[in-house]
Amino acid sequence: MAHRPNPGPGAREALELLSSVDAPALADACRRDRATAITARFMALVAARYGVAPECVVPTVGTHQGITQALFALARPGDHAIVERPAFEPLHRVPETLGLSVSRLERRFEDQWRPLSDRLARLLTPKTRAVILSNLHNPSGVAIETAELEAIAEMAARVGAQVFVDEVYLDFDFGADGKPWRPAAVAIDNGLSASSMTKVFGLSSVRVGWLVTRDPDVAEALRHANAYFHVTPPLPSLVLANAALERAEALEALARTHSARGRALVDAWLEGESRLRWVPPSAGQTGLLELPPLTPDPVFCEHLRGRFDTQLVPGSLFEAPGFVRLSYNLPPAELERALGHISAALDELAP
Template sequence: MPSVVKAALRALEYLPWAKSIERDARYDLTGSGMSDTVAPWSDDDEAKALADTWAGTLEISELCRRDVRRRAREEFIEVVAARYGVEPARVTPTLGSSLAITHVLMALLRPGDQVVVERPTYEPLHRVPEMLGASVSRLERDAADGWAVRPDRLARLLTSRTRAVILSNLHNPSGVGTSRETLLEVTELAARVGAVVLVDEVYLDYCFSTDAAGSLLPACLVAPNCISWSSTTKCFGFPALRAGWIVTGVPEAARAIRAATDYLHVDEPVSTLLLGARVLRQADRLTAWAERIGDAGREVVQRWITGEPRVSWVPPRAGLSGCIRLPDLMQDVPFAQHLRERYDTQVVPGSFFEAPGFVRLSFGVDPAILEQGLANVSAALDDLA
């Protein structure tokens, strides 16, 4: 009997792939977030010390009682607000950065609105507005320009129907940062047509700062028509919590976003709120550890690239991953398949991020694993040249 169930939702490509690939590659260079903080992958004393701070028994009754939810939610909001230096009325809890995308866009978009989304980018940033009936235009970011956001290109895309401009900072997949000055230009252009600027900042935590004199700032601190979101997943090493937050430039925007909560998860799990707040109280220590790991790995990759003339990259501003350009005419998907099958080494094909001819490579792993993984990439290049 034929099925009467027909999928109306277009399936994503990258996330199903990321969840389906076997994680037993000896040289796994696919990650973009820190390893689980509570289960350190090295014998480093600092990694052990961070894990030890989470040792002990959880009070299950505290995490499963509805009567503590209000207090847990207020506590989480206050901790996020303090981190950004904003009033709590501008903060909305959500379940990870991935849901934050849908959360914000559901609140702000209507079918027929125009949205401008960077390219290349993380797939849901352009798929979700399409799903919600928006018309999506693309703002090209090119490796030849250092993956920079070009306000002049944006100006040619904006219309009276433009409702939002969507970016990532640090850029996913390249790890390049967008400066406060560039963001300010973007927000001014968007404001002229009544649009908001939405920035996925889950990687910005790797170099987070609220110093107005700094070159990088959360978008919500740059202009009133900006909205930022992030989570405990990448920099902090707590992806299993699904603890996320949205911070707006003005409280009015937060009220609209909070109204969308009832369409999604209604209430956040108490465990997510309580443990998420605990993570953010240790943000400085966790960020310092991630910076140490990232700096060491980035140096290894840069040294390899200097000696490997067939590839190139724009060095990431921070974080644990970057975008490696393969030789001309070399296809990234077959290359990644060959690398896995022949050398037990896994990278992410750039095509999943709309960057064909590139691979996203993680350097947030043990240096010995990274060095051998890079040597395997060179060997695979030899095979396919």
């Protein structure tokens, strides 16, 4: 939420945990003859997280490229995709850029941001190749429960479509016992999970991500697409990613500690801030706040930044006008100060 760039929850601790990766190891990773071993280790580590064979894992250069690579492999110009709304912009811009026709699956505040399967049924066509979602939902932080995902997958399978799910925030509760949500590649046969080192692991600068599917034919198509994107993954980055994945439990625990601490502060603040509403996020580090009526979100965010040096993301950037996305992974004192600034800005701007 702060004006200055946010390195992500636990980023400092993540770098400390990776200190065992020395310069000679990174230099050695630059040798092309090391590519097979380094990539195989990465695929094995990711596969173990999802309980799939390593051959079902495809490395990507971050989740942004993963979206493009998946649609490049699985669809052709003139095919059809269904994309949630509100949405992280690349989820709908990428299929549009690749020449797909795009329909939108509305996720509404009054429905707790759930992607209702009856709406999906009215959008599917014989040319639908992908249903594109995020879980946790970006921007609201609301999870798609497994029963809902299964209903979506069953409908998509009738027309031969894959269910592509951006799961970069789901890693905050990855494999959590007793939680009613699971990764798409684990929960459904036609699920395609996409994630990266960016959020929970706090390592956005390494630009490493992955795609996971249980379908060997889909995995093979995704691997063939590598030749058009990166051929060989960035090997020094994979070395760092491997070190992080080997310490995944510790890094995930750090991320959950940071987000839980921030979430408690936001919950306490909202109890006394009646002008704002949200659907409580299921997990993660972000939520979507509804502003008071007649308060334009871009104007509010511009005022907040200029007057109080505090930043929220306008909901309009996610096609959710009248809302703002709040990230609460800041140090407690800084977060409390920022929440006070939001209330002060409401005093000055809200009707």
